[in-house]
Amino acid sequence: MKLAADLRAFESRLGHAFHNPELLVESVTHASISSATRPDNQRLEFLGDRVLGLVMAEALLTADKAAAEGLLAPRFNAMVRKETCADVAREIGLGDVLKLGRSEMMSGGRRKEALLGDALEAVIAAVYLDGGFDAARKLITRLWKGRIASVKEDARDPKTALQEWAQARGMTPPKYNEQARSGPDHQPVFTVAVLLDNNETETASAGTKRAAEQAAARALLTRLEQDT
Structure with a gap:
Protein backbone atom coordinates (compact mmCIF):
# COMPACT_ATOMS: atom_id res chain seq x y z
CA MET A 1 0.00 0.00 0.00
CA LYS A 2 1.31 3.43 -0.98
CA LEU A 3 0.68 6.30 1.41
CA ALA A 4 -0.73 9.62 0.23
CA ALA A 5 1.63 12.59 0.32
CA ASP A 6 0.11 14.08 3.48
CA LEU A 7 0.49 10.78 5.35
CA ARG A 8 4.06 10.37 4.13
CA ALA A 9 4.84 13.80 5.56
CA PHE A 10 3.10 12.89 8.81
CA GLU A 11 5.05 9.61 8.95
CA SER A 12 8.23 11.66 8.67
CA ARG A 13 7.12 13.92 11.53
CA LEU A 14 6.49 10.85 13.66
CA GLY A 15 9.96 9.55 12.94
CA HIS A 16 8.69 6.03 12.27
CA ALA A 17 8.65 4.39 8.82
CA PHE A 18 5.75 1.95 8.75
CA HIS A 19 6.35 -1.57 7.48
CA ASN A 20 2.55 -1.90 7.32
CA PRO A 21 1.18 1.47 6.15
CA GLU A 22 -2.39 0.23 6.58
CA LEU A 23 -1.92 0.57 10.34
CA LEU A 24 -1.19 4.27 9.97
CA VAL A 25 -4.23 4.77 7.73
CA GLU A 26 -6.45 2.95 10.22
CA SER A 27 -5.10 5.03 13.11
CA VAL A 28 -6.19 8.30 11.47
CA THR A 29 -9.61 7.06 10.29
CA HIS A 30 -12.51 8.36 12.36
CA ALA A 31 -15.72 6.37 12.86
CA SER A 32 -17.62 9.01 10.87
CA ILE A 33 -16.06 7.74 7.64
CA SER A 34 -15.45 4.06 8.42
CA SER A 35 -16.97 1.16 6.49
CA ALA A 36 -16.71 -2.61 6.18
CA THR A 37 -13.55 -2.18 4.13
CA ARG A 38 -12.22 0.84 6.00
CA PRO A 39 -11.90 0.17 9.77
CA ASP A 40 -11.91 3.13 12.15
CA ASN A 41 -9.34 3.83 14.85
CA GLN A 42 -11.37 2.94 17.96
CA ARG A 43 -9.77 -0.45 18.56
CA LEU A 44 -6.30 1.04 18.13
CA GLU A 45 -7.22 3.84 20.53
CA PHE A 46 -8.06 1.24 23.19
CA LEU A 47 -4.63 -0.35 22.81
CA GLY A 48 -2.73 2.92 22.50
CA ASP A 49 -4.13 4.19 25.78
CA ARG A 50 -2.58 1.19 27.55
CA VAL A 51 0.76 1.50 25.75
CA LEU A 52 0.96 5.20 26.60
CA GLY A 53 0.18 4.47 30.23
CA LEU A 54 2.93 1.87 30.59
CA VAL A 55 5.56 3.98 28.84
CA MET A 56 4.63 7.07 30.84
CA ALA A 57 4.71 5.25 34.18
CA GLU A 58 8.17 3.95 33.35
CA ALA A 59 9.37 7.36 32.15
CA LEU A 60 8.19 9.15 35.30
CA LEU A 61 9.84 6.56 37.55
CA THR A 62 13.09 7.02 35.66
CA ALA A 63 12.86 10.82 35.68
CA ASP A 64 12.51 11.05 39.48
CA LYS A 65 13.82 8.01 41.30
CA ALA A 66 12.98 9.50 44.72
CA ALA A 67 9.35 10.47 44.07
CA ALA A 68 6.71 8.71 46.15
CA GLU A 69 3.54 7.27 44.65
CA GLY A 70 1.59 10.26 45.97
CA LEU A 71 3.56 12.55 43.64
CA LEU A 72 3.89 10.13 40.74
CA ALA A 73 0.15 9.50 40.41
CA PRO A 74 -0.91 13.12 39.73
CA ARG A 75 2.06 13.58 37.40
CA PHE A 76 0.99 10.48 35.50
CA ASN A 77 -2.58 11.72 35.23
CA ALA A 78 -1.37 15.07 33.93
CA MET A 79 0.72 13.38 31.23
CA VAL A 80 -1.91 10.96 29.88
CA ARG A 81 -5.11 12.99 30.18
CA LYS A 82 -7.00 13.71 26.97
CA GLU A 83 -6.10 17.41 26.96
CA THR A 84 -2.38 16.62 27.01
CA CYS A 85 -2.75 14.05 24.23
CA ALA A 86 -4.65 16.61 22.17
CA ASP A 87 -1.90 19.19 22.68
CA VAL A 88 0.73 16.70 21.50
CA ALA A 89 -1.48 15.83 18.51
CA ARG A 90 -1.64 19.51 17.52
CA GLU A 91 2.14 19.85 17.76
CA ILE A 92 2.66 17.11 15.18
CA GLY A 93 -0.17 18.23 12.91
CA LEU A 94 -2.28 15.11 13.42
CA GLY A 95 -5.52 16.99 12.79
CA ASP A 96 -4.41 17.78 9.25
CA VAL A 97 -4.29 14.10 8.23
CA LEU A 98 -7.40 12.80 9.99
CA LYS A 99 -9.89 11.03 7.74
CA LEU A 100 -13.32 12.36 8.72
CA GLY A 101 -16.87 12.16 7.46
CA ARG A 102 -18.32 15.33 5.98
CA SER A 103 -20.49 16.16 9.00
CA GLU A 104 -17.59 15.73 11.42
CA MET A 105 -15.34 17.80 9.20
CA MET A 106 -17.89 20.60 8.93
CA SER A 107 -18.30 20.70 12.70
CA GLY A 108 -14.59 21.32 13.27
CA GLY A 109 -13.54 17.73 13.98
CA ARG A 110 -9.88 18.41 13.16
CA ARG A 111 -9.70 20.72 16.18
CA LYS A 112 -11.81 18.77 18.68
CA GLU A 113 -9.88 17.87 21.81
CA ALA A 114 -11.38 14.42 22.39
CA LEU A 115 -11.05 13.45 18.75
CA LEU A 116 -7.41 14.53 18.58
CA GLY A 117 -6.52 12.81 21.84
CA ASP A 118 -8.16 9.57 20.76
CA ALA A 119 -6.43 9.67 17.39
CA LEU A 120 -3.02 10.17 18.98
CA GLU A 121 -3.55 7.09 21.15
CA ALA A 122 -4.48 5.18 17.98
CA VAL A 123 -1.28 6.34 16.28
CA ILE A 124 0.73 5.14 19.28
CA ALA A 125 -0.93 1.72 18.97
CA ALA A 126 -0.17 1.64 15.25
CA VAL A 127 3.52 2.27 15.94
CA TYR A 128 3.48 -0.38 18.67
CA LEU A 129 1.92 -3.02 16.40
CA ASP A 130 4.20 -2.09 13.50
CA GLY A 131 7.51 -1.74 15.31
CA GLY A 132 7.10 -3.22 18.78
CA PHE A 133 7.28 -1.77 22.26
CA ASP A 134 10.69 -0.14 21.79
CA ALA A 135 9.42 1.83 18.80
CA ALA A 136 6.38 3.00 20.76
CA ARG A 137 8.53 3.95 23.73
CA LYS A 138 10.87 5.93 21.50
CA LEU A 139 7.98 7.83 19.95
CA ILE A 140 6.25 8.65 23.25
CA THR A 141 9.48 9.63 24.99
CA ARG A 142 10.34 12.03 22.17
CA LEU A 143 6.89 13.60 21.91
CA TRP A 144 6.47 14.01 25.68
CA LYS A 145 10.12 14.77 26.50
CA GLY A 146 9.65 18.42 27.46
CA ARG A 147 6.52 17.68 29.46
CA ILE A 148 8.15 14.88 31.41
CA ALA A 149 11.10 17.11 32.26
CA SER A 150 8.92 20.02 33.40
CA VAL A 151 6.00 18.24 35.05
CA LYS A 152 5.10 20.18 38.16
CA GLU A 153 5.96 18.97 41.64
CA ASP A 154 2.22 18.83 42.32
CA ALA A 155 0.44 18.07 39.06
CA ARG A 156 -2.97 17.39 40.54
CA ASP A 157 -6.01 18.14 38.47
Missing part, protein backbone atom coordinates in the same frame (compact mmCIF):
# COMPACT_ATOMS: atom_id res chain seq x y z
CA PRO A 158 -7.08 21.72 39.44
CA LYS A 159 -10.69 20.71 40.07
CA THR A 160 -9.60 17.88 42.35
CA ALA A 161 -7.16 20.14 44.19
CA LEU A 162 -9.80 22.83 44.73
CA GLN A 163 -12.30 20.28 45.98
CA GLU A 164 -9.75 18.94 48.47
CA TRP A 165 -9.03 22.52 49.61
CA ALA A 166 -12.73 23.15 50.20
CA GLN A 167 -13.40 19.86 51.97
CA ALA A 168 -10.43 20.39 54.27
CA ARG A 169 -12.23 23.51 55.49
CA GLY A 170 -15.60 21.86 55.94
CA MET A 171 -17.13 23.20 52.74
CA THR A 172 -19.21 21.37 50.16
CA PRO A 173 -17.60 20.65 46.76
CA PRO A 174 -17.19 23.67 44.44
CA LYS A 175 -20.06 24.47 42.11
CA TYR A 176 -19.47 25.13 38.41
CA ASN A 177 -21.92 27.14 36.33
CA GLU A 178 -21.75 27.84 32.62
CA GLN A 179 -22.09 31.60 32.24
CA ALA A 180 -21.94 31.92 28.48
CA ARG A 181 -21.16 30.20 25.21
CA SER A 182 -19.98 32.16 22.19
CA GLY A 183 -18.34 31.57 18.83
CA PRO A 184 -19.40 29.30 15.96
CA ASP A 185 -20.50 25.71 16.54
CA HIS A 186 -17.23 24.33 15.22
CA GLN A 187 -15.11 26.55 17.50
CA PRO A 188 -17.10 27.45 20.62
CA VAL A 189 -15.83 29.38 23.64
CA PHE A 190 -17.27 28.44 27.03
CA THR A 191 -17.25 30.77 30.04
CA VAL A 192 -17.59 29.02 33.40
CA ALA A 193 -17.71 30.34 36.97
CA VAL A 194 -16.68 28.33 40.03
CA LEU A 195 -18.19 29.18 43.43
CA LEU A 196 -17.34 28.08 46.97
CA ASP A 197 -19.52 28.13 50.09
CA ASN A 198 -17.66 31.20 51.34
CA ASN A 199 -18.67 33.04 48.12
CA GLU A 200 -15.15 33.03 46.71
CA THR A 201 -15.43 32.78 42.93
CA GLU A 202 -13.46 32.95 39.69
CA THR A 203 -14.45 32.87 36.04
CA ALA A 204 -12.55 31.52 33.03
CA SER A 205 -13.09 30.82 29.33
CA ALA A 206 -11.81 28.03 27.09
CA GLY A 207 -12.64 26.02 24.00
CA THR A 208 -14.32 23.23 25.96
CA LYS A 209 -16.50 23.31 29.06
CA ARG A 210 -14.11 21.00 30.91
CA ALA A 211 -11.11 23.18 30.06
CA ALA A 212 -12.98 26.28 31.24
CA GLU A 213 -13.84 24.56 34.54
CA GLN A 214 -10.20 23.56 34.97
CA ALA A 215 -9.01 27.09 34.27
CA ALA A 216 -11.50 28.62 36.70
CA ALA A 217 -10.55 26.14 39.42
CA ARG A 218 -6.84 26.80 38.85
CA ALA A 219 -7.31 30.57 39.04
CA LEU A 220 -9.33 30.37 42.24
CA LEU A 221 -6.98 27.90 43.90
CA THR A 222 -3.96 30.04 43.03
CA ARG A 223 -5.57 33.13 44.54
CA LEU A 224 -6.70 31.31 47.70
CA GLU A 225 -3.26 29.83 48.29
CA GLN A 226 -1.64 33.25 47.81
CA ASP A 227 -3.99 34.74 50.39
CA THR A 228 -3.17 32.15 53.06
Whole structure:
Protein backbone atom coordinates (compact mmCIF):
# COMPACT_ATOMS: atom_id res chain seq x y z
CA MET A 1 0.00 0.00 0.00
CA LYS A 2 1.31 3.43 -0.98
CA LEU A 3 0.68 6.30 1.41
CA ALA A 4 -0.73 9.62 0.23
CA ALA A 5 1.63 12.59 0.32
CA ASP A 6 0.11 14.08 3.48
CA LEU A 7 0.49 10.78 5.35
CA ARG A 8 4.06 10.37 4.13
CA ALA A 9 4.84 13.80 5.56
CA PHE A 10 3.10 12.89 8.81
CA GLU A 11 5.05 9.61 8.95
CA SER A 12 8.23 11.66 8.67
CA ARG A 13 7.12 13.92 11.53
CA LEU A 14 6.49 10.85 13.66
CA GLY A 15 9.96 9.55 12.94
CA HIS A 16 8.69 6.03 12.27
CA ALA A 17 8.65 4.39 8.82
CA PHE A 18 5.75 1.95 8.75
CA HIS A 19 6.35 -1.57 7.48
CA ASN A 20 2.55 -1.90 7.32
CA PRO A 21 1.18 1.47 6.15
CA GLU A 22 -2.39 0.23 6.58
CA LEU A 23 -1.92 0.57 10.34
CA LEU A 24 -1.19 4.27 9.97
CA VAL A 25 -4.23 4.77 7.73
CA GLU A 26 -6.45 2.95 10.22
CA SER A 27 -5.10 5.03 13.11
CA VAL A 28 -6.19 8.30 11.47
CA THR A 29 -9.61 7.06 10.29
CA HIS A 30 -12.51 8.36 12.36
CA ALA A 31 -15.72 6.37 12.86
CA SER A 32 -17.62 9.01 10.87
CA ILE A 33 -16.06 7.74 7.64
CA SER A 34 -15.45 4.06 8.42
CA SER A 35 -16.97 1.16 6.49
CA ALA A 36 -16.71 -2.61 6.18
CA THR A 37 -13.55 -2.18 4.13
CA ARG A 38 -12.22 0.84 6.00
CA PRO A 39 -11.90 0.17 9.77
CA ASP A 40 -11.91 3.13 12.15
CA ASN A 41 -9.34 3.83 14.85
CA GLN A 42 -11.37 2.94 17.96
CA ARG A 43 -9.77 -0.45 18.56
CA LEU A 44 -6.30 1.04 18.13
CA GLU A 45 -7.22 3.84 20.53
CA PHE A 46 -8.06 1.24 23.19
CA LEU A 47 -4.63 -0.35 22.81
CA GLY A 48 -2.73 2.92 22.50
CA ASP A 49 -4.13 4.19 25.78
CA ARG A 50 -2.58 1.19 27.55
CA VAL A 51 0.76 1.50 25.75
CA LEU A 52 0.96 5.20 26.60
CA GLY A 53 0.18 4.47 30.23
CA LEU A 54 2.93 1.87 30.59
CA VAL A 55 5.56 3.98 28.84
CA MET A 56 4.63 7.07 30.84
CA ALA A 57 4.71 5.25 34.18
CA GLU A 58 8.17 3.95 33.35
CA ALA A 59 9.37 7.36 32.15
CA LEU A 60 8.19 9.15 35.30
CA LEU A 61 9.84 6.56 37.55
CA THR A 62 13.09 7.02 35.66
CA ALA A 63 12.86 10.82 35.68
CA ASP A 64 12.51 11.05 39.48
CA LYS A 65 13.82 8.01 41.30
CA ALA A 66 12.98 9.50 44.72
CA ALA A 67 9.35 10.47 44.07
CA ALA A 68 6.71 8.71 46.15
CA GLU A 69 3.54 7.27 44.65
CA GLY A 70 1.59 10.26 45.97
CA LEU A 71 3.56 12.55 43.64
CA LEU A 72 3.89 10.13 40.74
CA ALA A 73 0.15 9.50 40.41
CA PRO A 74 -0.91 13.12 39.73
CA ARG A 75 2.06 13.58 37.40
CA PHE A 76 0.99 10.48 35.50
CA ASN A 77 -2.58 11.72 35.23
CA ALA A 78 -1.37 15.07 33.93
CA MET A 79 0.72 13.38 31.23
CA VAL A 80 -1.91 10.96 29.88
CA ARG A 81 -5.11 12.99 30.18
CA LYS A 82 -7.00 13.71 26.97
CA GLU A 83 -6.10 17.41 26.96
CA THR A 84 -2.38 16.62 27.01
CA CYS A 85 -2.75 14.05 24.23
CA ALA A 86 -4.65 16.61 22.17
CA ASP A 87 -1.90 19.19 22.68
CA VAL A 88 0.73 16.70 21.50
CA ALA A 89 -1.48 15.83 18.51
CA ARG A 90 -1.64 19.51 17.52
CA GLU A 91 2.14 19.85 17.76
CA ILE A 92 2.66 17.11 15.18
CA GLY A 93 -0.17 18.23 12.91
CA LEU A 94 -2.28 15.11 13.42
CA GLY A 95 -5.52 16.99 12.79
CA ASP A 96 -4.41 17.78 9.25
CA VAL A 97 -4.29 14.10 8.23
CA LEU A 98 -7.40 12.80 9.99
CA LYS A 99 -9.89 11.03 7.74
CA LEU A 100 -13.32 12.36 8.72
CA GLY A 101 -16.87 12.16 7.46
CA ARG A 102 -18.32 15.33 5.98
CA SER A 103 -20.49 16.16 9.00
CA GLU A 104 -17.59 15.73 11.42
CA MET A 105 -15.34 17.80 9.20
CA MET A 106 -17.89 20.60 8.93
CA SER A 107 -18.30 20.70 12.70
CA GLY A 108 -14.59 21.32 13.27
CA GLY A 109 -13.54 17.73 13.98
CA ARG A 110 -9.88 18.41 13.16
CA ARG A 111 -9.70 20.72 16.18
CA LYS A 112 -11.81 18.77 18.68
CA GLU A 113 -9.88 17.87 21.81
CA ALA A 114 -11.38 14.42 22.39
CA LEU A 115 -11.05 13.45 18.75
CA LEU A 116 -7.41 14.53 18.58
CA GLY A 117 -6.52 12.81 21.84
CA ASP A 118 -8.16 9.57 20.76
CA ALA A 119 -6.43 9.67 17.39
CA LEU A 120 -3.02 10.17 18.98
CA GLU A 121 -3.55 7.09 21.15
CA ALA A 122 -4.48 5.18 17.98
CA VAL A 123 -1.28 6.34 16.28
CA ILE A 124 0.73 5.14 19.28
CA ALA A 125 -0.93 1.72 18.97
CA ALA A 126 -0.17 1.64 15.25
CA VAL A 127 3.52 2.27 15.94
CA TYR A 128 3.48 -0.38 18.67
CA LEU A 129 1.92 -3.02 16.40
CA ASP A 130 4.20 -2.09 13.50
CA GLY A 131 7.51 -1.74 15.31
CA GLY A 132 7.10 -3.22 18.78
CA PHE A 133 7.28 -1.77 22.26
CA ASP A 134 10.69 -0.14 21.79
CA ALA A 135 9.42 1.83 18.80
CA ALA A 136 6.38 3.00 20.76
CA ARG A 137 8.53 3.95 23.73
CA LYS A 138 10.87 5.93 21.50
CA LEU A 139 7.98 7.83 19.95
CA ILE A 140 6.25 8.65 23.25
CA THR A 141 9.48 9.63 24.99
CA ARG A 142 10.34 12.03 22.17
CA LEU A 143 6.89 13.60 21.91
CA TRP A 144 6.47 14.01 25.68
CA LYS A 145 10.12 14.77 26.50
CA GLY A 146 9.65 18.42 27.46
CA ARG A 147 6.52 17.68 29.46
CA ILE A 148 8.15 14.88 31.41
CA ALA A 149 11.10 17.11 32.26
CA SER A 150 8.92 20.02 33.40
CA VAL A 151 6.00 18.24 35.05
CA LYS A 152 5.10 20.18 38.16
CA GLU A 153 5.96 18.97 41.64
CA ASP A 154 2.22 18.83 42.32
CA ALA A 155 0.44 18.07 39.06
CA ARG A 156 -2.97 17.39 40.54
CA ASP A 157 -6.01 18.14 38.47
CA PRO A 158 -7.08 21.72 39.44
CA LYS A 159 -10.69 20.71 40.07
CA THR A 160 -9.60 17.88 42.35
CA ALA A 161 -7.16 20.14 44.19
CA LEU A 162 -9.80 22.83 44.73
CA GLN A 163 -12.30 20.28 45.98
CA GLU A 164 -9.75 18.94 48.47
CA TRP A 165 -9.03 22.52 49.61
CA ALA A 166 -12.73 23.15 50.20
CA GLN A 167 -13.40 19.86 51.97
CA ALA A 168 -10.43 20.39 54.27
CA ARG A 169 -12.23 23.51 55.49
CA GLY A 170 -15.60 21.86 55.94
CA MET A 171 -17.13 23.20 52.74
CA THR A 172 -19.21 21.37 50.16
CA PRO A 173 -17.60 20.65 46.76
CA PRO A 174 -17.19 23.67 44.44
CA LYS A 175 -20.06 24.47 42.11
CA TYR A 176 -19.47 25.13 38.41
CA ASN A 177 -21.92 27.14 36.33
CA GLU A 178 -21.75 27.84 32.62
CA GLN A 179 -22.09 31.60 32.24
CA ALA A 180 -21.94 31.92 28.48
CA ARG A 181 -21.16 30.20 25.21
CA SER A 182 -19.98 32.16 22.19
CA GLY A 183 -18.34 31.57 18.83
CA PRO A 184 -19.40 29.30 15.96
CA ASP A 185 -20.50 25.71 16.54
CA HIS A 186 -17.23 24.33 15.22
CA GLN A 187 -15.11 26.55 17.50
CA PRO A 188 -17.10 27.45 20.62
CA VAL A 189 -15.83 29.38 23.64
CA PHE A 190 -17.27 28.44 27.03
CA THR A 191 -17.25 30.77 30.04
CA VAL A 192 -17.59 29.02 33.40
CA ALA A 193 -17.71 30.34 36.97
CA VAL A 194 -16.68 28.33 40.03
CA LEU A 195 -18.19 29.18 43.43
CA LEU A 196 -17.34 28.08 46.97
CA ASP A 197 -19.52 28.13 50.09
CA ASN A 198 -17.66 31.20 51.34
CA ASN A 199 -18.67 33.04 48.12
CA GLU A 200 -15.15 33.03 46.71
CA THR A 201 -15.43 32.78 42.93
CA GLU A 202 -13.46 32.95 39.69
CA THR A 203 -14.45 32.87 36.04
CA ALA A 204 -12.55 31.52 33.03
CA SER A 205 -13.09 30.82 29.33
CA ALA A 206 -11.81 28.03 27.09
CA GLY A 207 -12.64 26.02 24.00
CA THR A 208 -14.32 23.23 25.96
CA LYS A 209 -16.50 23.31 29.06
CA ARG A 210 -14.11 21.00 30.91
CA ALA A 211 -11.11 23.18 30.06
CA ALA A 212 -12.98 26.28 31.24
CA GLU A 213 -13.84 24.56 34.54
CA GLN A 214 -10.20 23.56 34.97
CA ALA A 215 -9.01 27.09 34.27
CA ALA A 216 -11.50 28.62 36.70
CA ALA A 217 -10.55 26.14 39.42
CA ARG A 218 -6.84 26.80 38.85
CA ALA A 219 -7.31 30.57 39.04
CA LEU A 220 -9.33 30.37 42.24
CA LEU A 221 -6.98 27.90 43.90
CA THR A 222 -3.96 30.04 43.03
CA ARG A 223 -5.57 33.13 44.54
CA LEU A 224 -6.70 31.31 47.70
CA GLU A 225 -3.26 29.83 48.29
CA GLN A 226 -1.64 33.25 47.81
CA ASP A 227 -3.99 34.74 50.39
CA THR A 228 -3.17 32.15 53.06
